[in-house]
Amino acid sequence: MNKSNTVISLQKVSKTYEGPPPVKAINGVSIEIQDKEFVAIVGESGSGKTTLLNIIGLLDGVTRGKVYIDGEDTTKLSDDELSKLRGEKIGFIFQSFFLLPGLTAQENVAEGLLYQGFDRKSRLEKAAKVLKQVGLSDRMNHLPKELSGGQQQRVAIARALVQNPSYILADEPTGNLDKESGSNILKILRELNKEGKTVVMITHNSEHAKAFDRTITLTDGRVAS
Amino acid sequence: MKNKLGLSDIYSVAVYGIRARKGRSIMTSIGIGIGIAAIVAVIGISASGKADLIATLESLGTNLIKASPTSGFFGTQDDLPKGVLGMVERIGPVEEVTSTTQTDLLVRRSKFISELEGGGISVIVTNPELLDVVGGSLVEGRFIEPGLSRLPVATLGSITAKRLGINNLDVPTKILINNQWFGVIGIVEKLSIHPDLDRSVFIGYSVAKELFDIESEPSTIYLRANPTYIEDVVDVLAPTMNPENPDQVEVSRPSDALEAQEAAEEAFTTLLLGLGSVALLVGGVAIANVMVMSVLERRMEIGVRRSIGATRSEIRTQFLLESILLAGFGGLVGVLLGSGITIGYTRYADITFSIPVGQVLGAIILALVIGALAGLYPAIRASKVQPAEAVRS
Numbered sequence: 001m002n003k004s005n006t007v008i009s010l011q012k013v014s015k016t017y018e019g020p021p022p023v024k025a026i027n028g029v030s031i032e033i034q035d036k037e038f039v040a041i042v043g044e045s046g047s048g049k050t051t052l053l054n055i056i057g058l059l060d061g062v063t064r065g066k067v068y069i070d071g072e073d074t075t076k077l078s079d080d081e082l083s084k085l086r087g088e089k090i091g092f093i094f095q096s097f098f099l100l101p102g103l104t105a106q107e108n109v110a111e112g113l114l115y116q117g118f119d120r121k122s123r124l125e126k127a128a129k130v131l132k133q134v135g136l137s138d139r140m141n142h143l144p145k146e147l148s149g150g151q152q153q154r155v156a157i158a159r160a161l162v163q164n165p166s167y168i169l170a171d172e173p174t175g176n177l178d179k180e181s182g183s184n185i186l187k188i189l190r191e192l193n194k195e196g197k198t199v200v201m202i203t204h205n206s207e208h209a210k211a212f213d214r215t216i217t218l219t220d221g222r223v224a225s
Numbered sequence: 226m227k228n229k230l231g232l233s234d235i236y237s238v239a240v241y242g243i244r245a246r247k248g249r250s251i252m253t254s255i256g257i258g259i260g261i262a263a264i265v266a267v268i269g270i271s272a273s274g275k276a277d278l279i280a281t282l283e284s285l286g287t288n289l290i291k292a293s294p295t296s297g298f299f300g301t302q303d304d305l306p307k308g309v310l311g312m313v314e315r316i317g318p319v320e321e322v323t324s325t326t327q328t329d330l331l332v333r334r335s336k337f338i339s340e341l342e343g344g345g346i347s348v349i350v351t352n353p354e355l356l357d358v359v360g361g362s363l364v365e366g367r368f369i370e371p372g373l374s375r376l377p378v379a380t381l382g383s384i385t386a387k388r389l390g391i392n393n394l395d396v397p398t399k400i401l402i403n404n405q406w407f408g409v410i411g412i413v414e415k416l417s418i419h420p421d422l423d424r425s426v427f428i429g430y431s432v433a434k435e436l437f438d439i440e441s442e443p444s445t446i447y448l449r450a451n452p453t454y455i456e457d458v459v460d461v462l463a464p465t466m467n468p469e470n471p472d473q474v475e476v477s478r479p480s481d482a483l484e485a486q487e488a489a490e491e492a493f494t495t496l497l498l499g500l501g502s503v504a505l506l507v508g509g510v511a512i513a514n515v516m517v518m519s520v521l522e523r524r525m526e527i528g529v530r531r532s533i534g535a536t537r538s539e540i541r542t543q544f545l546l547e548s549i550l551l552a553g554f555g556g557l558v559g560v561l562l563g564s565g566i567t568i569g570y571t572r573y574a575d576i577t578f579s580i581p582v583g584q585v586l587g588a589i590i591l592a593l594v595i596g597a598l599a600g601l602y603p604a605i606r607a608s609k610v611q612p613a614e615a616v617r618s
Binding site (some may be wrong): 050051054057059060079080083084085086088090092094096100101103111112114115116119120159163165172187 | 233238243525
């Protein structure tokens with residue numbers, strides 16, 4: 001693949017959680033992710049998958065090494081600048097959906113634009129559009145507890161999408177879902193990838209892993225293949 | 226980098242946090258509410274009391290002076306020297322002067338009441354000017370006017386009327402004074418600064434002399450003087466009335482007594498304000514406590530907000546504003562409650578309602594400041610939550 005297409009690049013990244021006892025979660029990992037790639041991260045529990053995804057998504061810092069997003073060395077950025085980058089370029093999807101329980105589906109999605117300087121009206125309008133895209137236009141005014149797990153995860157995807165990020169990072173988004181809902185979510189992510197988003201997803205499901213362009217396997221904080 | 230959140234956005238985010246935990250939010254606000262209610266009620270009641278006092282002082286005037294003989298060694302009152310009225314009248318700044326004579330006559334409603342049950346009512350022999358000089362007025366009827374002095378008629382003080390069960394003069398009413406019937410011709414409005422007069426029955430000098438052989442020797446003198454020279458009059462009054470033994474004359478200004486009473490009430494008010502402040506402090510600690518808990522519980526929310534682009538300062542502002550809103554809500558409820566208590570009290574005590582707006586605003590601002598202080602530590606904690614740890618499921 002052409003080097004110039006590399007959008008996310010980790011160089012000899014290590015992450016040690018201060019103990020006691022200190023835990024070396026990531027140990028000298030170097031990976032490159034290309035534009036519009038559809039990548040799965042797999043590995044045993046405790047192999048460092050989530051830590052790696054959080055480092056890629058700038059939610060977590062590194063102990064050593066460099067993290068480049070769109071060619072920019074993010075290890076040199078301030079906390080506020082990292083927040084800005086997360087808000088503009090990265091959409092997160094979590095295993096447990098993490099919707100705010102007191103807000104409707106539409107309001108939850110609109111929350112994704114809260115820190116981008118849009119007024120409330122345009123936030124809600126954009127949220128409605130994205131909810132339609134994930135097939136939930138008839139559930140806009142429902143609270144999370146009134147939605148099924150699959151529907152909640154689609155709301156969470158809509159929240160990640162609403163800010164139009166270049167990268168979608170998903171931490172086992174199908175882990176809490178039944179088989180059918182899980183496949184459905186995977187299908188949505190695949191479609192988003194086809195529309196031009198770079199998607200990095202952690203999965204335990206070996207069947208799902210087959211659907212990806214590339215699989216990164218972690219073992220004890222190192223890349224196995 | 227400055228916050229991208231508009232004011233209304235920050236507000237709605239903070240309100241979300243409060244709304245999502247309604248019961249707890251209300252209970253958290255109660256502490257502040259009680260503190261502010263206590264402070265507002267104390268301020269309101271004391272201000273109303275003061276307004277009432279000022280009104281009383283204004284209606285009575287501060288230039289009223291009362292002079293009477295000091296109590297003797299055995300508690301008996303000496304008489305004032307003869308001709309004392311004339312001597313007092315000659316003091317320059319004295320404008321009006323009148324005298325009364327205390328008696329030990331017995332007052333009863335009828336003959337069926339034992340002579341031992343006088344009820345603490347005393348009969349005062351008075352000149353017609355007394356009511357004007359002490360600044361009194363009548364609930365109804367007449368005072369002992371010049372032409373009535375020789376008739377067996379009496380005017381009642383307000384407490385006397387109540388004790389004798391005479392609420393109005395719709396039907397002709399008589400009372401017994403030492404076995405002589407007297408017609409009741411009037412009831413005097415409560416004087417409050419002269420409780421002794423409120424407990425009296427007033428009769429004229431001529432009838433007192435005729436029926437009970439009471440001489441017109443004054444036992445108490447009431448006078449009004451030019452306010453500018455009031456202190457001077459107080460100074461010379463005793464030596465004028467009794468040049469030989471000026472220390473046997475007791476001179477008092479009823480307004481002084483009222484002012485002293487006010488000063489005592491002010492000290493009490495300060496104490497209550499102190500208690501209110503303690504309640505506020507406890508309320509503030511409660512808010513801080515709940516906010517710290519809230520930060521722990523809402524790590525997920527904080528993590529999500531950080532992942533969608535919230536900066537530390539935006540998270541801090543959110544939690545700080547939540548705390549301020551909680552306190553502000555409590556403060557508002559406290560002001561309403563405190564005002565309600567004040568209104569209730571002023572109705573009950575029949576005094577003029579007065580609440581100083583500035584101090585009430587001050588109380589609300591105080592609540593907001595307490596909210597801000599209480600929220601500071603939790604807000605800083607919230608902003609320091611590591612996003613990666615917060616989103617670990």
